[in-house]
Structures are given as structure tokens and as C-alpha cells.
């Protein structure tokens with residue numbers, strides 16, 4: 001198949017799946033995604049990212065370029081030591097690109113800011129439909145920015161490409177009708193709200209600390225706040241400045257485990273949360289300052305460690321396969337497992353609400369998560 005035929009097949013597949021709105025189909029049919037990819041790419045075709053070189057496997061490379069897969073284009077911020085620990089730039093999965101454009105609801109004439117230029121492919125789609133003169137895109141990585149500029153020039157698209165920290169937005173062309181981020185955050189930057197006109201829309205992935213992730217669609221009000229629901233599940237790369245490494249365990253527990261912790265028991269296996277992306281997300285929204293790590297201790301058992309970002313409290317829970325009760329240890333002013341279990345119980349008692357029943361309100365004072373309506377904030381967000 002020629003690249004044109006592969007694009008037509010991609011448009012048909014995305015349209016049949018209900019992911020691609022008709023008004024964006026001509027852009028996906030026209031913009032040559034393969035021109036935005038480097039010669040060496042990585043894609044997860046069947047478990048694990050495998051490398052593909054255009055020189056060595058030209059047909060596979062071209063097929064991947066038009067597959068409904070995210071294509072990794074950079075590891076470890078370009079560290080180049082070959083270890084490939086964390087993917088840090090990519091061309092996002094076409095289904096997600098299409099669905100986020102659907103959420104964005106941009107029309108010609110709109111001034112649009114994209115955060116996370118990456119390959120430049122999404123900026124080209126925006127420029128194709130909306131006109132390059134109203135599209136700006138910000139990328140933090142200098143090398144990625146240079147590659148995107150080259151690809152955009154080669155394919156004839158001329159949006160404004162800025163190298164900088166997208167968390168600051170891009171004040172030079174504000175106010176925007178739409179801001180779309182293709183990089184995930186824990187907290188939506190107040191600058192984005194300030195740079196969007198009242199009635200304008202912000203679409204962004206959100207990845208709370210405890211886990212899970214989803215796309216939020218915020219509408220900006222006239223009062224300096226923005227509010228709106230999550231629309232769909234999503235797993236995106238994190239904004240550089242909001243990656244969270246955690247604090248060494250010794251800072252929480254200077255001596256030997258179990259330290260001064262109190263012992264209790266739970267019938268809730270923490271893996272019931274860890275193994276369910278939506279459950280994790282629901283708990284994470286309610287506990288924005290709690291994170292976890294888990295260590296395998298053999299025979300499929302896991303010790304869950306819960307921590308708060310203020311470094312005051314920790315908890316452990318042992319998940320032992322086949323057991324019906326699990327040992328809990330908690331230390332500090334907060335009982336972190338009890339809080340997590342209560343969040344999970346509230347989620348199940350509410351009928352396991354999906355992403356679209358949760359939402360966020362962002363104000364200069366911070367952000368608050370809610371269920372069903374902004375007037376019903378989750379417990380961790382009540383004032």
C-alpha cells in the first residue's frame with residue numbers, strides 16, 4: 001500500500017470506531033504522519049516496545065507509521081545512553097489524537113495553543129484544518145523542537161513552534177480559544193486558564209499521583225476559573241516539571257520496618273486498586289498528595305507502600321495471593337491505608353462511576369476534583 005492508501009485505511013478505521021469526527025477526516029487523510037517520524041522508532045506491537053529502523057525494515061516502518069499505535073521517538077529526554085528507561089517523546093496513538101481533537105471542538109478562526117509539540121504531527125493536523133497562522137505549539141526539548149520544525153517545514157505546515165516550558169503557556173499570542181495539551185500533568189497550570197478567553201476550552205491529560213489517568217475538558221469561566229468533566233481514560237507522558245520521583249523511604253522510616261507503626265488488618269487486597277486503572281484514578285483524585293510503590297516479596301505477593309508528599313506518614317499493606325485478610329501497618333498523623341480504603345469503598349458504593357462522572361475545577365488557588373458536579377467536591381478537596 002502507498003502512504004496515501006495507508007492514510008485512507010487509517011481514516012476509515014478511526015471513523016468506523018467512532019473516534020474521528022468527519023470534520024477532522026480530511027486532515028488525517030492529508031497529513032503524512034510518516035514524515036514526522038525519525039528513522040528509528042519504537043512501537044508496542046505485541047507486548048513491549050520494539051525498535052524499528054526505516055533503513056533495515058522499510059515496509060514494517062511504514063506500516064507502523066500508519067498503525068493505531070503510539071510511536072516512541074525519544075527515551076530518557078534524549079540521554080542517549082541506550083538504556084531506554086522512560087519514553088519521553090512520541091507520536092501519540094491516532095485514536096487518542098482523534099478523540100482529543102473531538103473533545104477540543106475547534107473550528108476555523110479559533111486561535112489554538114498546543115502544549116507538547118513532539119513530532120509536530122498534531123500541530124500539522126491543527127494547521128491543516130484551522131490554518132497555520134492561528135496555531136502555536138510549545139515543546140520543552142530543544143532537539144525535539146528542531147526535529148518538529150524540520151518536519152513541519154518539509155510538509156509545508158507553518159504553525160508557530162516555540163521551545164519552552166508549556167506549563168507557562170505562551171502569553172505572546174493569548175488569549176486562546178482552545179488549549180490542547182498532549183503531555184500529562186497532575187495539576188492544570190493557572191497560566192493556561194489565564195491565557196484562554198472566557199468560554200474557551202482546555203483539553204489535557206491528567207495523571208494524578210496515585211495512578212490512573214484521563215482526559216479533562218475544561219470550559220473557562222469569566223471569573224478566572226475553569227471547570228469541566230473528564231471524557232476518557234488516557235495514559236500520556238508526564239510534563240517534565242511534574243514528574244514525581246518520590247522521597248527516599250528512610251525519610252519516612254529512619255529505622256527498621258515496622259518502626260513505630262500500628263498494626264491492623266484489611267479485607268481489601270490493595271491489588272484490587274492497583275490492577276484497575278479506573279479504581280486507581282478514582283482513589284487518586286480523592287487523595288491528590290498520596291503515592292505508592294510496591295515491592296514483590298515472592299510467590300506473587302506484593303508489599304504496597306503508601307506515602308504522603310508532605311513526608312509525614314506512611315503505610316504498608318501485604319497483598320498475599322489466596323488470603324482473605326491482609327496485614328496493614330500505618331505510621332504518622334495520617335492513616336494512609338484507611339484513607340485509601342475509604343476512597344475505594346466510596347467509589348464502589350457510588351456504583352463505580354466512570355471517568356465522565358468525575359471532573360475538575362481549576363482556580364488561581366489550585367484545583368479541586370468533584371463527582372457529578374462542581375458542588376460535590378471529593379473529600380480531599382472540601383474546604
Ligand SMILES: C[S@@+](CC[C@H](N)C(=O)[O-])C[C@H]1O[C@@H](n2cnc3c(N)ncnc32)[C@H](O)[C@@H]1O
Pocket residue numbers: 088089090091092115116117118119120121122123138139140141144164165166167182183236237238239240241
Ligand atoms: C506525547 S508527546 C507529544 C506528541 C505530539 N503532540 C505529536 O503530535 O507528536 C509529549 C511531548 O511533550 C513534551 N514535553 C514534556 N514536558 C513539557 C513541557 N513542560 N513543555 C512543553 N512540552 C513538554 C515532551 O518533550 C514530548 O515531546
